[in-house]
Amino acid sequence: MAMIALGALSGVRTHATEHAGQWQEMSWPFPRDGWPAGRAFRCTAGGCDGAELYVRAKRGFCNCDTGVADDDEVDRVTDIDLISPRFTPVAAGEAVSIAAMRGRIRHYDFDMPDGARHAAAGLALSRRCDLLVAVAQGAGEANAVQRAALVFLETQEMKEWIAAALDGR
Amino acid sequence: MFRCVLTAASLVLFACGSTVHAQKQTVGAPPEASNMKQVGTNDLQARSAYQPTIHHQGDRWIAYIGHHGGTDDVPAPVNPMTGKAEPNGTSIVDVTDPAHPKYLRHLPGQDGKYESGGAQMVRVCDGKSLPKGDPNAVYMLRTFGSEAHEIWNVTDPASPVLIARIGGLKDTHKSWWECDTGIAFLVSGAPDWRTRRMTQVYDLSDPAHPQKIRDFGLPGQEPGATGAVPTELHGPISTGPDGNRVFFGYGTNKGGILQIVDRDKLLNGPKEPTPDNLRYPEIARMPMSAFNGAHTTFPMLDMPVAEFAEDKDGRTRDIVMIVDEAILNECGEARQMVWFADVTTETRPMMISSYTVPEASGQFCQRGGRFGSHSSNESMAPVYYKKLAFIAFFNAGVRALDIRDPYHPKEVGYFIPSITSATDKRCIPIEGGERCKVAIQTNNVETDDRGYIYIVDRANTGLHILELTGPARAVAGLPKN
Numbered sequence: 001m002a003m004i005a006l007g008a009l010s011g012v013r014t015h016a017t018e019h020a021g022q023w024q025e026m027s028w029p030f031p032r033d034g035w036p037a038g039r040a041f042r043c044t045a046g047g048c049d050g051a052e053l054y055v056r057a058k059r060g061f062c063n064c065d066t067g068v069a070d071d072d073e074v075d076r077v078t079d080i081d082l083i084s085p086r087f088t089p090v091a092a093g094e095a096v097s098i099a100a101m102r103g104r105i106r107h108y109d110f111d112m113p114d115g116a117r118h119a120a121a122g123l124a125l126s127r128r129c130d131l132l133v134a135v136a137q138g139a140g141e142a143n144a145v146q147r148a149a150l151v152f153l154e155t156q157e158m159k160e161w162i163a164a165a166l167d168g169r
Numbered sequence: 170m171f172r173c174v175l176t177a178a179s180l181v182l183f184a185c186g187s188t189v190h191a192q193k194q195t196v197g198a199p200p201e202a203s204n205m206k207q208v209g210t211n212d213l214q215a216r217s218a219y220q221p222t223i224h225h226q227g228d229r230w231i232a233y234i235g236h237h238g239g240t241d242d243v244p245a246p247v248n249p250m251t252g253k254a255e256p257n258g259t260s261i262v263d264v265t266d267p268a269h270p271k272y273l274r275h276l277p278g279q280d281g282k283y284e285s286g287g288a289q290m291v292r293v294c295d296g297k298s299l300p301k302g303d304p305n306a307v308y309m310l311r312t313f314g315s316e317a318h319e320i321w322n323v324t325d326p327a328s329p330v331l332i333a334r335i336g337g338l339k340d341t342h343k344s345w346w347e348c349d350t351g352i353a354f355l356v357s358g359a360p361d362w363r364t365r366r367m368t369q370v371y372d373l374s375d376p377a378h379p380q381k382i383r384d385f386g387l388p389g390q391e392p393g394a395t396g397a398v399p400t401e402l403h404g405p406i407s408t409g410p411d412g413n414r415v416f417f418g419y420g421t422n423k424g425g426i427l428q429i430v431d432r433d434k435l436l437n438g439p440k441e442p443t444p445d446n447l448r449y450p451e452i453a454r455m456p457m458s459a460f461n462g463a464h465t466t467f468p469m470l471d472m473p474v475a476e477f478a479e480d481k482d483g484r485t486r487d488i489v490m491i492v493d494e495a496i497l498n499e500c501g502e503a504r505q506m507v508w509f510a511d512v513t514t515e516t517r518p519m520m521i522s523s524y525t526v527p528e529a530s531g532q533f534c535q536r537g538g539r540f541g542s543h544s545s546n547e548s549m550a551p552v553y554y555k556k557l558a559f560i561a562f563f564n565a566g567v568r569a570l571d572i573r574d575p576y577h578p579k580e581v582g583y584f585i586p587s588i589t590s591a592t593d594k595r596c597i598p599i600e601g602g603e604r605c606k607v608a609i610q611t612n613n614v615e616t617d618d619r620g621y622i623y624i625v626d627r628a629n630t631g632l633h634i635l636e637l638t639g640p641a642r643a644v645a646g647l648p649k650n
Contacts, residue, residue: 034423034459034503060422060496063365065285069339072363072398081397088395167598168501 020155021046021148023053030054030082035061038079039161041152043138048148051138054079055153057165058131067126068103075106078122078133084110087120098150099159101125101132105150107142121146123153130166194536194588194608201531204582204641205569208621209634211270214246215591216257218625218632219289220343223264223548223617226295226307230617231326232270233293233309234260234625234632236278238286240593248275256280257287259311260632261326267621267634273327279314286314290341290356293323294348294376301351301375308332308376310353312341318355320376332377340365343404343465345415350374352382352436354405354415364390366402368417370436382436387419387428388444400424403464403494406547407432412470414452420462421494422505427455427466429515455510455518457491460503464494465544468512469555474574487513488521488575495541495563498595499606500534505541507560509575524578526565531585537606538595538628539563543613550618557581557637557645559622564608567624569637571644582641585609586626586633593628620647 023041029052030037038056043049061077068074071093080087093106103125112118120137136149152158200207217237224231236257239245245254250272258278263271278288290312296302309323317336321329340358347353351374358365367386371379384391387399400420407415413433419426434450457463470487477484489512493505506525512518525542526533533540546559553559558578560568566585570578586609596605612627622635638650 032459059501063285064283065281073365075363076365076398076401085397086395087397164600167600168497169600 020151021048021051023152026052028054030079033082038165043145043148046148048138048140048145051136051140051145051148053134053136053149053152054082055132055134055158055162057162058133059166059168060129062126062129062131064129068124068131071104071106074104074122074124077124077131078135080108080110080120080122080135083118083120083135083137084112086110090119096123096125096150098125098153099162101127103132105146107146119145121149127166132162132166193606196588196590198587200587201566201585202583204637204639205567205584205622205635206638207584207586207633208636209264209266209268209270210586210631211262211272212589212591212631213260213262213625214248214272214275215243215629215631216246216260217283217287217593217627217629218260218612219287219627220291220613221615221623221625221632222291222293223615223621223623224293224307225618226326229263229265230619231273231323232260232262232264232623232632233291233311233323234262235289235291235311236260236287237289237627238279238281238283238314240282240629242593244282245280250275259288259291259309261323261329262632263326264621264623264634270632270634274329276321276329279316281314288312288314290344292344292346294346294351296376298348299351299374299376310344310346310373312344315340315358317341318344318357320373320379333379335369335371335379342366342402345405345407346373347407347409349409351376352407354407356402356404359384361392362386362390363392363394363398364401368402368405383440384442385435386442386447387426388447391442391444391447394444400426400462403462404466406466406468408468408470412468414468416466416468416489418463418466418491420457421464422462422496422502424459425457425461425463425491425493427457427463427489427491427510427518429453429512429518453512453516453518455520457508457520461493461505461508463491464542465490465492465547467492467545467547467558469572469575472555472575474576476574476576483513486511486575487515489518490545490558490572490575492542492545492560494543495539498538498597500528500540501597505543507542507545507570507578509572509578511575521576522578524560524570524580526562526568526580531565533565536564537608538610540565543611546614546616546622548616548618550616552618552620552647553616553645557641559614559616561611561614561624563610563612563627566609566611567614567622567635569641573644581644582637584624584633584635586611586624586630589630592626592630595628620645
C-alpha cells in the first residue's frame with residue numbers, strides 16, 4: 001500500500017511554493033447540514049488555478065481505534081457528496097499522512113449540474129474519534145490539484161486551524 | 170423598590186451558588202432523584218455498560234448486560250471471581266431480589282477498547298417460545314465486539330455454553346430478536362457493503378443452526394454502488410408477524426432516518442441486494458434534521474389518546490418514539506433528545522413532539538461527559554408500555570416520561586446515581602492538552618415485568634436498580650409503595 005507522507009515526498013519541502021498554489025478563502029458554499037461549516041478556498045495561481053478546496057472537522061465521527069480503515073469509509077465521510085451525490089471513484093485510494101494524522105485519499109469523477117465532468121480528490125484523516133475531511137475539485141489535472149491542496153493543508157496556518165477545529169475551538 | 174432589587178439580587182446570587190454546587194458530582198454525595206428511588210446496585214466489575222436485558226427465567230430474574238471494550242487505563246479489568254484480567258464482555262446478574270443483586274458470571278468479549286471491543290448487545294429468548302428451540306433451554310444472542318454474533322445456551326446462567334457463531338464481520342451493534350418466531354434482525358457490517366452497519370436477517374428459530382435470509386440496507390449502501398452513502402443503521406425493532414412492521418433507526422447523532430418496513434416483504438421478497446429489491450419492502454422513510462440521529466425507534470402502535478377521544482376519526486394513533494444519541498462530551502454538538510412521530514398514516518409520518526432535559530436544571534453542559542439522550546427502555550410488558558417511557562440521558566441520569574399523551578410528553582421522575590471511585594473520567598481537548606471531569610453517564614435502561622427499572626453506566630459506575638415512587642407510580646397504575 002502506498003503511503004503519501006508529505007514531509008517525505010521528494011521535492012515537496014524544497015519546492016513547496018511551486019506546488020502549493022495560491023489559495024484565496026471564500027465563503028462556505030454549501031447549505032447547513034449536520035456538521036458545522038468548514039473553510040473553503042479557491043486556487044488563484046500556481047498550477048491549480050480555478051480549483052476549489054473545502055476543509056472541515058467532523059468530531060465524533062470516526063472509529064476511535066481503527067481510524068479511516070478503507071476506501072468505503074472515504075466514500076462515506078468526505079464531503080464529496082455535497083458537490084454531487086453521483087460520484088464515482090476512479091481508482092483505489094492511498095494512505096496519506098498530514099499534520100501527524102493518518103487517513104486515506106481517493107480520486108473521483110462526477111458530473112456537474114451543467115453536464116461538465118469534474119475530477120476531485122477526497123481526503124479523510126483521523127485523530128482518535130474525530131475526522132478532518134477535505135475535498136479538492138476542479139477542471140484541471142487531478143494530481144496537480146491534489147498536490148497543491150495537500151501542500152496547502154500542511155502550511156502552519158492550516159495546521160493550527162485544523163488542530164483548533166478538531167478541538168472544537 | 171431598592172429593597173426589591175436587593176432581594177432579586179440575593180436570589181440571583183443564591184441561584185448561582187446552587188448552580189455551582191449542582192455542576193460537579195462528588196464521591197459520597199447522595200444521588201439526585203425525583204419520584205424514583207434506588208432499590209439495589211452492582212458495580213459490574215467497573216466495566217463500561219451498554220445493553221441490559223432482563224429475563225424471567227424459571228423462578229428467577231436474570232439481568233444480562235452487554236459491555237463496551239475496556240478503557241485506555243484499564244483495557245481488561247480483573248474479574249474478582251476468577252482473579253484474571255478479562256476483556257469486557259457480558260455480565261450475568263441474578264436480580265431476583267433487586268435489593269441484593271448477585272453477580273453470577275462475566276463472559277469475556279472481544280479484546281479491544283471502547284466500541285472496538287467487548288460485547289455490547291444482548292437479547293434473550295426462551296427455547297419454549299422459539300419454534301425449533303430446546304423447550305428446556307434459554308438462549309442468549311450477543312455481539313462479540315465488531316467481529317461476530319454469538320448464541321449461547323444460558324439455561325444455567327452461571328455456566329453459559331456457546332452453541333453458534335456468525336462471524337467475519339467488520340462491525341455489529343443493536344440487534345433485535347423475535348422470540349416467538351426466531352427471526353433476528355442483526356446489525357452487522359458485512360465486509361462487502363459500503364456502510365459500517367447494515368441489517369442481516371437470520372432465522373434463529375433453531376439457535377444452534379442459524380439460517381441466513383438476506384442482507385438489507387438503504388439503496389446506496391449495497392456492494393458495488395457508487396455515489397453518496399446513506400446514513401448507517403443503528404438498530405431495528407420489529408412488531409413481529411402480527412404487526413408486520415419493522416422500524417429501522419439510522420444514524421446516532423446526525424442525519425437520522427426512521428424507516429418503516431413491511432416485515433413480510435422483507436422476509437419473503439426478492440433478496441439480491443439491488444436498489445429495487447432494497448426499496449421493495451419499504452413503506453415510508455422519514456428523514457430527520459441533520460442535527461439528530463435515530464438510535465432507538467420504539468413503536469407504540471394503536472395508542473388511545475385521551476385528547477382525541479371525542480373525535481370521529483384518529484382517536485388512536487400509531488406512535489414511534491425516536492431517541493437520538495449524544496456523542497460528544499460537554500455539549501460539543503447539537504442537542505440529542507427524544508422525538509415522537511405519529512405514523513398512523515404510514516406513508517406520511519410526522520414528528521409531533523419532543524422532550525429534552527432542561528440543561529439549566531442541572532447545569533449539565535458543565536458537569537462533564539455527555540449530556541443528551543442515548544436510549545430508551547424497549548420492554549413492551551404491560552406495566553409501562555404506552556404509559557411511561559424511561560430515557561437514559563447520560564449525565565442527567567434516567568428520566569421517566571408520562572407518554573400517555575404522546576403529543577405532550579411530560580417528565581414525572583428522574584434518578585441520577587452517585588458517582589463512585591470506579592466512575593471513569595471524561596475529557597475534552599483544550600489548547601495544549603485536555604481537561605477531564607467525572608460524572609455519571611447513564612447509558613442504557615431497561616425495565617422488567619415487575620416494574621423495576623435497570624440503568625447502567627458507560628463510565629464504569631455499574632448497575633442501579635430503581636423503582637418509581639409517588640405520583641410517577643400512579644401514572645403506571647402501580648400500587649403505592
